[in-house]
Amino acid sequence: MIKDIIIIGNPIAGGGALKKIRQAVSILENKGFNVNLMLTTQKGDAELFARQASQQSAECSRLLVIAAGGDGTYNEVANGLIHSNIPMAILPLGTTSVLAKELNISNDIKISLDIALNGKIQTIHLGKITCKGSNEKSNSSQNNLPLVTRHFLLMAGIGFDGETVYSVNPYIKKIAGKTAYVLSGIKNIFKYNPSIITLRYDSEEKSGYNVIIGKASCYGGDFKVTPDARLTDPYFYVFVMHQKGKLNLIRYILGIVRTKHLKLNDISYFRTSEIEIEGNAHIQIDGDYLGTTPAKIDLVTDAIKIITPK
Numbered sequence: 001m002i003k004d005i006i007i008i009g010n011p012i013a014g015g016g017a018l019k020k021i022r023q024a025v026s027i028l029e030n031k032g033f034n035v036n037l038m039l040t041t042q043k044g045d046a047e048l049f050a051r052q053a054s055q056q057s058a059e060c061s062r063l064l065v066i067a068a069g070g071d072g073t074y075n076e077v078a079n080g081l082i083h084s085n086i087p088m089a090i091l092p093l094g095t096t097s098v099l100a101k102e103l104n105i106s107n108d109i110k111i112s113l114d115i116a117l118n119g120k121i122q123t124i125h126l127g128k129i130t131c132k133g134s135n136e137k138s139n140s141s142q143n144n145l146p147l148v149t150r151h152f153l154l155m156a157g158i159g160f161d162g163e164t165v166y167s168v169n170p171y172i173k174k175i176a177g178k179t180a181y182v183l184s185g186i187k188n189i190f191k192y193n194p195s196i197i198t199l200r201y202d203s204e205e206k207s208g209y210n211v212i213i214g215k216a217s218c219y220g221g222d223f224k225v226t227p228d229a230r231l232t233d234p235y236f237y238v239f240v241m242h243q244k245g246k247l248n249l250i251r252y253i254l255g256i257v258r259t260k261h262l263k264l265n266d267i268s269y270f271r272t273s274e275i276e277i278e279g280n281a282h283i284q285i286d287g288d289y290l291g292t293t294p295a296k297i298d299l300v301t302d303a304i305k306i307i308t309p310k
């Protein structure tokens, strides 16, 4: 029986979430829970708070962590709770909150809190990626970047979408939300000149110019690039775009928008649980910039417990 709740809240998620986070605290306190609100002040705080919660809690069965924010916040909380027994629920307050779409969790605070308190606890597997990066955009040359390892819930995008997230203007994102990604994507279609990416998995080899490694079916807005991927299945589904060039890129994007991308004859779509990637391309995970290839991706099974609708 849950008694204590830690809300790890990002007050700047979705352009400003503090009011809704405070509303959630008072709803939960009125129901009699002990609520500890931990507001993030910078990147990395949510992971730190979640790790502290998982280390301090002697009585995990009475504790729930609610990640209140967007996909960046859920990603950090999942990284901090990994292999702990504390379940993670979400309060979708982000710009896109793809995880909420994947789990079918409403943006309505009361409904999402009801799921947090009365939903089903499911154990899910996470992706683990090691690549060159610094968790920040960096001016140092690619060769000087240290190795970074992080876990992801939803997807790793390599190539065009890594480049798009890399060049999203944070000020435009604050003002315009999701539109900032669309603007960055449009700008990149015209200037992007990708180099080849090589994938090695299950004794096979494939090459392409853009790759999406899905741990979940949802991607970006309401698009499903890897519709067969499930948080609860121990596999990735990988979508590879084989051709380069602006017109091909537009054709792939339109294919995704119209849910026809898997029927194109110059793509690959396959399932695996481990993959090595070579090349010189930017990488995003769960919608945030991570670093550049080369990269290695594998699964961490039974990584976290997450609360989903019943």
Ligand SMILES: Nc1ncnc2c1ncn2[C@@H]1O[C@H](COP(=O)(O)OP(=O)(O)OP(=O)(O)O)[C@@H](O)[C@H]1O
Pocket (backbone or CB within 6 Å): 010, 011, 012, 013, 014, 015, 040, 041, 042, 043, 044, 045, 068, 069, 070, 071, 072, 073, 074, 076, 093, 094, 095, 096, 097, 098, 287, 288
């Ligand atoms: N107080 C803060 N000030 C500035 N940045 C913060 C703060 N707290 C967290 N962050 C960082 O803000 C980034 C975005 O947060 P988050 O993903 O929760 O919201 P979002 O970007 O609006 O949503 P989505 O990722 O779903 O589009 C994260 O990388 C997070 O680490």
